[in-house]
Amino acid sequence: MPMTWPGLRLSTCGTSCFKWRGSAEMCGLIALLGASSSTFALETLQPALTYMHRRDPDAEGTWQEPGVWLGHRRLSILDLDIRSNQPLHSACGRYVIVFNGEIYNYRALRGELVAAGVPLHTTSDTEVILELFAHDGAAVLPRLRCMFAFVIWDRTARHAFAARDPYGIKPLYWAHTADGVLLASQVRALLDTGQVSRAPCARGQAGFWLLGSVPEPHTWYQAIQALPAGHCAWIDEGRMGSPQRWWDVAAAWRDAPDTLRPAAEVRERVRTALRASLAAHLVADVPVGLFLSGGIDSGALAGLMVEAGAQNLQGITISYDEFACTHADEAPVAASLAAHYGISHHVNRVTREEFAADLPRILAAMDLPSVDGINTWYATKAVAELELKVVVSDVGGSELFQGYSSFQQLPRLVTAWGPASRVPGAMSLARAAMGWQARHSGNARWGQMPDWARTMAGAWWLRRGLYAPADLPALMGPELAAEVLQGFSPDAWVGQMSGALAADGRLAVGQIESTTYLRNQLLPDSDWASMDHSVELRTPLVDAWLLRDMQPLLGAFSQFPHKRLLAEAITRSLPEILINRTKTGFGIPVQAWLSQMGKTGCEAGPSNAWAREVSRVYEGGKL
Known part of the structure; x- marks a missing residue:
């Protein structure tokens, strides 16, 4: 992960005002990139673009030349100027882009282009990234504070460049077809072309059963892969090149110093970094929604947004009759928090009858199988019913600020089980005892504890796992399961997703959580659930520049248990009832x-x- 970038300029208006930065738009894209001799039937591509209509209902555009077809759907937040519609051409005419996402620091970058005499015809961040690429190529990527996925076609060299943001907030999937490389924002869009096989992917489907989500770069289907988060690739003559990593979230955790620092220094640097991230992610002149729960993460964001001068802030809380008058009901605490900061508060109570009626649409919107996402779907449904187009989410707070109990429990578990293998007879006794527990509890994972709990990856798997590997033949069929079970180990799986782990236990947990659960479940679920309601979801706690600024401090976060550091970032303190409240999660x-x-x-x-x-x-x- 790059720590410094020559010529980098942060764009922020400070923490006491908001200034609109031009057009913001969330989009869906599709591209077919073949050789110049390729021919294809347009009627196979239009259904894929049409499929994404709910994701991006404001505009649709297509462009083609021999062997190439680009399609785009647009959700406009403010700028409805048709000149910002895509596909968009560079000033020189050589490059064409389809882009999904937002560049938060694009005003400063736009200023550089203007100073250099580059003609600009729109107020969109899409044009900025296109012109920067025309001048600097792939070297522009680390300069972008962003969430994005895009494809740029070079009409002269007849090749394309595709890239995805560091965390993978915005999705991009691809498949080889008889006509060339097909790319899209959704797996379903690729399938709707009728050109992509639905043959199952053993590793993708096993990941769903074992962990509750499909691990990238795999999908549910063998023929379709995700361009991994923080990667880019060239597409030449209808073939996808090997993805190249341009940003490494795992390395930020792995290379972080595991040293303590003065508490006052940590607080001040974290406060400064948080304010910069929030300023970058906020828009003005339109009401903004905030997912408001009974947790520290959303409470801290609420306080920071109010401190920064956010106007017309709308807090949205989901509640359920089944949780009424229990600790799991977050509505009363969220109401207290909203009153504390003077935020308009809306509680949407979801019933079983509403869920039963919505279930077909939820499943139709879910681009890849997941055991989560329903909560975000209902929260963004409430946002849309308030006629808001932008909502801020606290996703990523528990990973960055080490709030999960796993940050404390897993290092202790590994410390306890690690020496057992060196005691004669201890492992045999432990396997027998845990095997008995597995049989009598019906949870096969107990049987894995003696062998898996000795490593951080294995201990994490025991905590996060949904089903045990032994369950796979019954769940996905013996043939498909056999492809996964041969030589299976949690260390190998986690290694593929997270790389070599940090030596420090807490940093290793943060590395794993950020590159597995956050990347493969929370962020994809946030995307499909919000876009199904045509709502742009922003994640100020999932931001590569924020991680870069905090990376030297990550090892010192152990001084601030229970996310105290996040709570203390606000000038006007959170209510004590919120700080001392036991974590409940975003349940349903x-x-x-x-x-x-x-x-x-x-x-x-x-x-x-x-x-x-x-x-x-x-x-x-x-x-």
Whole structure:
């Protein structure tokens, strides 16, 4: 991960004002890139573009030349100028772009282009990135504070460049076809062309059953892959080149110093970095929504946004009858928080009947199988009902500020089990005891504890795992499972996703959580769930520049348990009831709902029940 960049200029208006930075737009893209001799039927591509209409309802555009077809759908936040519609051409006419996302620091970058005499015809960040690429090529990527996925076609060299943001906030999938490389913002869009095989991907499907989400670069289908987060690739003569990493989130954790620092220094540097990230992610002159829960993460964002002068801030909380008058009901605490900061507060109470009616649409919107996402879908549904187009999410706070219990528990677990292998007879006794526990509890993962809990990757797998590897033949069929089970080890799986782990236990947990659970589940779920309601979801706590600024301090976060550091970033303190409240998560009573709806397989647990329901739809060919 780059720590310094020559010529880099941060764009911020400070923390006491907001200034609109031009057009913001979230989009869906599709591209077919073949050889100049390639021919293809346009009628196979239009359905894929049409499929993304809910994601981006404001405009649609296409462009083609021999062997190339680019399509784009646009969700405009402010700028409705048709000159900003895509595909967009560079001033020189050589490059054409389809872009999904936002460049938060584009005003400063635009100023550089203007100073250099580059003619600009729109106020969009899309034009800025296109002209920067025309001058600097791929070297422009580390200069972007961003969430994005884009494809740029070079009409002269007849090759294309594709790239994705550091965390993978915005998706980009690709497949080889008879006509060339097909890329799109959604897996379903690729399938809708009718040119991509639906043959199953063993590793992708196993990842869903084992961990609750499909690990990139895999998908549910063998023929489709994700361009990995923080990677770019060249497409030449209808073939995708090997993806190259241009940013490494895992390395930020792995290389962070595991040293303590003066508490006052840590607080001040974190406060400064948070304010800069929030200023970059906010827009003005339009009401902005905020997911408001009973947790420190959203409470801290609320306080920081109010401190920064946000106007018309709308707090959105989801509540359920099943949680009423229990600790799991976040509405009362969220209401207290909203009153504390003077935020307009909206509580959307979701019932089982509403869930039953919405279930087909939820499953249709889910681009890849996941055991999560329902909560975000309902939260952004509430945002859309308030006629808001932008919402701020606190996703990523528990990873960055080390708030999960795993940050404390897993290092202790490894410390406890690691020496057992060196004691004669201890492992045999432990395997027998844990095997008995596995048989009598019905949870096969107990049987893995003696062998897996000795490494950080194995201990993490025991905590995050949904089903055990031994369950795979029954879940996905013996043939497909056999491809995964041969030589299976959690260390190898985690290694593929996270790379070599940090030596410090807490930093290793942060590295794993950021490159697995956050990357493969929370961020993809945030994208499909929000875009199904045509809502732009922004993530100021999932920001590569924020991680860069905090990286030297990550080892010192252990001085601030329970995300105290995040809570202390606000000048006006959070209410004590929020700081001292036990973490509940962003829960939903899906197990009870599915059971009441007569669905089978609900006895294993909420995530297991939802996994089985999702798989029924995917494997039944209903999507």
